[in-house]
Amino acid sequence: MSRAIRDGKHHRACNLCEAICGLTITVEDGRVTDLRGDPLDPLSRGAICPKGTALLDLYADPDRLRTPIRRDGAAWAPIEWDAAFDLAVDRLREIARVHGNDAIAVYLGNPTAHNSGTLLSMGGFLNALQTKNRYSATSVDQLPSHVAALEMFGHPALIPVPDVDRTDYFLIMGANPLVSNGSLMTAPGMRTRLREIRERGGRVVVLDPRRTETAAVADEHVFVRPGSDAALLLALLDTIFSEDLVRLGRLEPVFRKLDVLREAARAFPAERVAAFTGVAADTIRRIAREFAAARRPVAYGRIGLSTQAFGGLCQWLVLALNAVCGRLDAEGGMMWPQPAFDLILGAKAGEAHSGRWHSRVRGLPEIYNELPVAALIEEMQTPGEGQIRALVTVAGNPVLSTPNGGLLDRVLPGLDFMLCIDPYVNETTRHADLILPPAHGLETEHYDVIFHQFAVRNTARYSEPVFAIDESQRFDWQIFGALRERLTGKRGATPRERLDTGLRYGAYRTSLEAVRAHEHGVDFGPLAPCMPERLLTGDARIDLAPATFVADLKRLDAALAEPVPELALIGRRQLRGNNSWMHNAPRLMRGPDRCTLQIGIADAAARGISSGDVVEVASDAGEIAVLAEVTPDLMPGVVSLPHGFGHGNAAVLLSVAHDRPGASYNDLTDSTRIDELTGNAALCGVPVSVRLRREAEVAAVS
Numbered sequence: 001m002s003r004a005i006r007d008g009k010h011h012r013a014c015n016l017c018e019a020i021c022g023l024t025i026t027v028e029d030g031r032v033t034d035l036r037g038d039p040l041d042p043l044s045r046g047a048i049c050p051k052g053t054a055l056l057d058l059y060a061d062p063d064r065l066r067t068p069i070r071r072d073g074a075a076w077a078p079i080e081w082d083a084a085f086d087l088a089v090d091r092l093r094e095i096a097r098v099h100g101n102d103a104i105a106v107y108l109g110n111p112t113a114h115n116s117g118t119l120l121s122m123g124g125f126l127n128a129l130q131t132k133n134r135y136s137a138t139s140v141d142q143l144p145s146h147v148a149a150l151e152m153f154g155h156p157a158l159i160p161v162p163d164v165d166r167t168d169y170f171l172i173m174g175a176n177p178l179v180s181n182g183s184l185m186t187a188p189g190m191r192t193r194l195r196e197i198r199e200r201g202g203r204v205v206v207l208d209p210r211r212t213e214t215a216a217v218a219d220e221h222v223f224v225r226p227g228s229d230a231a232l233l234l235a236l237l238d239t240i241f242s243e244d245l246v247r248l249g250r251l252e253p254v255f256r257k258l259d260v261l262r263e264a265a266r267a268f269p270a271e272r273v274a275a276f277t278g279v280a281a282d283t284i285r286r287i288a289r290e291f292a293a294a295r296r297p298v299a300y301g302r303i304g305l306s307t308q309a310f311g312g313l314c315q316w317l318v319l320a321l322n323a324v325c326g327r328l329d330a331e332g333g334m335m336w337p338q339p340a341f342d343l344i345l346g347a348k349a350g351e352a353h354s355g356r357w358h359s360r361v362r363g364l365p366e367i368y369n370e371l372p373v374a375a376l377i378e379e380m381q382t383p384g385e386g387q388i389r390a391l392v393t394v395a396g397n398p399v400l401s402t403p404n405g406g407l408l409d410r411v412l413p414g415l416d417f418m419l420c421i422d423p424y425v426n427e428t429t430r431h432a433d434l435i436l437p438p439a440h441g442l443e444t445e446h447y448d449v450i451f452h453q454f455a456v457r458n459t460a461r462y463s464e465p466v467f468a469i470d471e472s473q474r475f476d477w478q479i480f481g482a483l484r485e486r487l488t489g490k491r492g493a494t495p496r497e498r499l500d501t502g503l504r505y506g507a508y509r510t511s512l513e514a515v516r517a518h519e520h521g522v523d524f525g526p527l528a529p530c531m532p533e534r535l536l537t538g539d540a541r542i543d544l545a546p547a548t549f550v551a552d553l554k555r556l557d558a559a560l561a562e563p564v565p566e567l568a569l570i571g572r573r574q575l576r577g578n579n580s581w582m583h584n585a586p587r588l589m590r591g592p593d594r595c596t597l598q599i600g601i602a603d604a605a606a607r608g609i610s611s612g613d614v615v616e617v618a619s620d621a622g623e624i625a626v627l628a629e630v631t632p633d634l635m636p637g638v639v640s641l642p643h644g645f646g647h648g649n650a651a652v653l654l655s656v657a658h659d660r661p662g663a664s665y666n667d668l669t670d671s672t673r674i675d676e677l678t679g680n681a682a683l684c685g686v687p688v689s690v691r692l693r694r695e696a697e698v699a700a701v702s
């Protein structure tokens with residue numbers, strides 16, 4: 001293993017999650033002797049979580065690939081970088097020549113968003129492939145927020161974030177920031193930030209089917225039935241309209257169609273939605289009144305609101321609720337960060353579109369150059385022109401992270417070619433013909449081009465690598481550069497050059513050199529109002545009731561009459577994990593097995609289930625066996641399982657994870673269960689049955 005570049009204190013961002021905490025890493029004699037939160041970082045103020053320290057495990061992980069490998073029958077063989085690039089490009093070219101460009105699919109996983117080298121170099125390679133079959137983790141995540149931002153503010157990246165540091169009433173729906181450390185809300189140190197809201201006399205209210213870690217530190221927690229939040233939000237809006245609590249604030253002149261929104265909400269009064277949501281009408285009305293009466297309230301909804309059958313409606317209605325209380329672009333409300341490197345720099349009003357093409361089999365619409373990943377399997381399985389024959393994955397693990405992952409696992413071997421850019425042989429990359437591993441984590445330089453865009457304070461920070469790579473390794477941007485050059489004969493700008501250009505033209509007219517000079521980061525201050533100037537809608541106004549959303553209310557209306565499933569499955573992110581890929585860090589895997597099915601006391605008793613029993617969980621899509629954990633923290637009729645486990649296959653080269661395999665949530669999800677408005681996968685609220693495994697079967701599992 002290489003030595004650190006220099007002794008002394010290194011200050012850099014943790015690039016594992018959206019919180020982007022500043023770290024101080026002490027190196028003595030070439031070795032790291034200490035790693036802690038950087039108290040001088042203007043955004044994170046010393047915050048850190050257990051995953052941050054696990055960066056050291058990642059660096060030292062013997063399972064992490066440092067050089068390319070190619071498939072050799074059932075085994076892997078090493079291959080030189082140049083030969084690997086040639087092989088990749090020859091195979092991709094051949095497949096495109098015979099079957100057309102769309103025969104090559106691309107899947108971009110979550111860590112691409114946390115890696116500036118990849119973000120600032122991958123475009124040329126992707127464009128060279130000229131395929132419409134682009135997929136990413138976006139459509140198992142925040143796609144509804146992009147669609148709502150596009151419809152209301154004119155650009156998918158114009159998503160506002162809660163100004164947590166100044167709010168006095170934080171309504172949190174379907175998010176667990178104490179564990180996730182915040183998402184579409186880069187706000188490191190959430191425990192402190194939530195405590196500060198309460199210390200300044202404010203209130204934190206959590207609506208969630210599980211009494212979460214965040215609920216435990218909130219002033220109030222209310223159980224809400226999975227998938228029912230759109231109705232709940234409409235009822236909150238209806239109370240605000242019918243009790244005359246609307247106050248539009250500064251943006252009133254640019255709002256359109258308030259009357260349409262009022263009419264839409266009128267059909268969902270609190271009394272009508274109470275049974276469907278599981279929330280008493282009185283409670284809904286009280287929360288609406290408290291929200292409207294607070295001085296600086298803000299409503300925020302995340303994964304639990306997005307990855308459900310009404311994700312699009314939810315994200316629209318959260319924004320609408322903020323709007324009618326004058327909370328858009330207001331201090332302590334939903335605000336738009338103004339990042340030093342701006343993703344929407346140069347975007348023109350009225351220019352962004354969705355639905356420019358559709359998936360071949362199901363006709364799901366493109367947005368932001370991508371198709372919903374729920375369409376991936378059928379596009380591989382259905383014969384005909386445009387059928388996917390090859391897959392390129394970058395920093396992803398769709399076998400564990402996308403709906404019907406178990407089926408995807410069985411379909412991938414049928415592809416003609418699979419190229420994975422990833423440092424691990426995981427459940428997905430194990431099917432690759434070729435794996436190109438980029439240098440990783442502490443070996444790379446870094447700038448959060450995405451997460452400053454969603455941060456609760458305007459800051460900028462550039463991170464230098466701590467460790468040098470050796471000659472046998474390549475950076476991600478070198479990999480993408482080499483692939484692009486072989487495909488097009490062209491060379492692109494380096495990530496540093498692109499970053500510098502972006503910073504020079506951005507809001508603060510700074511430069512890479514200037515940012516680099518501040519090792520703890522540059523502070524541009526708290527969020528500031530910037531609307532309507534930053535709007536990108538064609539008419540420079542905000543549509544409070546976009547027609548496509550209003551039309552989707554019919555589906556919600558019909559759902560209110562449908563029978564409630566006996567048990568609905570929801571997820572459970574864990575502090576000591578990161579989707580599917582940090583289960584190989586020894587320091588995160590100590591203690592009892594965490595891949596348990598949590599079930600409420602009454603639901604467990606009705607099935608004769610006790611903690612520690614092996615239970616079988618079945619859905620329309622599949623079946624898994626896991627340990628049960630009986631808890632008082634779940635709403636009756638709801639069970640909860642973390643996603644990202646299922647590391648049991650012998651071909652997965654993750655030795656620590658392999659010892660704690662668990663089972664995959666997404667063996668139970670179904671790619672036909674989507675939010676029909678946006679195409680996002682509906683991973684929450686999956687109808688399941690749960691039963692105790694019989695003795696003989698238990699023996700077979702253990």
Ligand SMILES: Nc1nc2c(c(=O)[nH]1)N[C@H]1C(S)=C(S)[C@@H](COP(=O)(O)OP(=O)(O)OC[C@H]3O[C@@H](n4cnc5c(=O)[nH]c(N)nc54)[C@H](O)[C@@H]3O)O[C@H]1N2
Pocket residue numbers: 108109110111112115118137140141142303307394395396397398400401402421422423424426438440441476571578579580581643644665666669683
């Ligand atoms: N049931 C259920 N499913 C879910 C979710 C859920 O809540 N419930 N959540 C969804 C969400 S929000 C997300 S974002 C997705 C995540 O889904 P994915 O992005 O598909 O999966 P990850 O587990 O993040 O896998 C990341 C992969 O990237 C690799 N990697 C890490 N860093 C780098 C890097 O710098 N470069 C490269 N090239 N590779 C790298 C890791 O080795 C790992 O193989 O899962 C989704 N799936």
Ligand SMILES: Nc1nc2c(c(=O)[nH]1)N[C@H]1C(S)=C(S)[C@@H](COP(=O)(O)OP(=O)(O)OC[C@H]3O[C@@H](n4cnc5c(=O)[nH]c(N)nc54)[C@H](O)[C@@H]3O)O[C@H]1N2
Pocket residue numbers: 017018110141173174175176177179180181182183207208209210212224225226227228229302303304305308570571572573574575576577578579684685
């Ligand atoms: N430690 C850790 N941190 C992470 C990750 C991780 O895997 N581990 N993943 C990162 C990623 S990729 C993302 S996108 C973010 C996600 O960040 P968050 O959205 O904060 O993540 P979750 O913890 O999944 O919170 C979702 C909540 O929604 C609830 N929920 C489920 N269904 C419903 C519903 O129908 N209605 C309501 N109201 N609530 C519902 C769940 O009980 C859960 O509490 O976290 C990021 N941070």
Ligand code: SF4
Pocket residue numbers: 014015016017018019020021047048049050051052053181188
């Ligand atoms: S909260 Fe996120 S960014 Fe901060 S140390 Fe933990 S993993 Fe890293």
Ligand SMILES: [Mo]
Pocket residue numbers: 110137141
């Ligand atoms: Mo995510």
